[in-house]
Amino acid sequence: MTMFKKKTIGLALLFIALAAGGVAFTQGKGKPEKKEEAPRKLEFAAADLAVATLRPLDQSISISGALQAVNHAALRSKVSAQVDSVLVREGEEVKAGQVLARFDASNIIAQLNERQSNLDMAKAELALAEKTHGKNQALQKQGFISGNAFDSSSSSLTVSQAKLKAIQAQVAVAKNAMDDMVLRAPIRGQISKRFIQPGEKVDQNSELFNIVDVSAMELQVAVPANQIANVAAGQQAEFQVDGFGSKVFNGTVQRINPEVEKNSRAIAVFLAVKNPAGTLRGGMFAKGQLALGVSQPKLTIPSAAVLGGSTDPYVYWLENGKIAQSKVKLGSSDERSGLTEITSGITAGAKVLARKMDGIKTGMVATAAAGG
Structure with missing residues (x-):
């Protein structure tokens, strides 16, 4: 290749490079600059x-506590005897005065019969002593008997009267013991506990039954001592009970304990809760609000x-x-x-x-x- 041709090719390549560079420069210069985004604007409904x-x-304080029945009874044995029959079971409803159980009363019956016979004898002896004393009183006025004889008959009458009273007391004790051989419910309610079975021997003061009347309930809650000044009888509370979901129950402040608990520094407040349907049970946990009034x-x-x-x-x-x-x-x-x-x-x-x-x-x- 000649020198002239080499120079011609070199110049051509140079022009091409310059042209390409010019295009690149033109494109870079003409590119638009990136603008800053406008700040985001919030619009609230x-x-x-x-x-x-x-x-x-509305001012209120949070409360929580356990429900308990207002009326309940724990029955214990007044006698030492064998259980003859048990007529109720746990969960059954009973009325006041209803027979719950009977005890073997054979020994008590024998004692009662014996004392009743002694009573009859004492009445007869008293009647005879009264009759004798009456006759002696008439004879003494007529001077037919001595003063000593009259005093003797008077003393016999007094002894007979005292003997009769003593035996009457014994009969009354036996009758009371006979009544104790039949156990009756002192209140209406439901049997929550039964501790005895037919045929077993119970001692005096043994546990027999627990009876609970759930028609009227009470909710005991603890109120901090620094808030008790705002609590008064008659204030209303709303609360929910475990097991009843979102159902709301109502209560009324009925009593306020006069002393502060030493450990918690809180005061017990008792709310009366009506429960006519018997849906609430003793021991259930409740949580809610006690209304204190409007501020x-x-x-x-x-x-x-x-x-x-x-x-x-x-x-x-x-x-x-x-x-x-x-x-x-x-x-x-x-x-x-x-x-x-x-x-x-x-x-x-x-x-x-x-x-x-x-x-x-x-x-x-x-x-x-x-x-x-």
């Missing part, structure tokens, strides 16, 4: 916001708007078109209405986020939709 408002707040107007927001828990509570709210965060101090709350008192941190009229929402940060641009 009316349901997303809540206005901090002054309003009366003066307080600044409140929905409890769901309070974030951070009770240790570090705060709320998100709208301030000058942006999301703001403020720490708040909490006062009392009403679980039934779902409202919580705010004692500091925001003022009346503040629009707070009514519940927890993901992705919310301080400084975000936000507005309320029309009507929000």
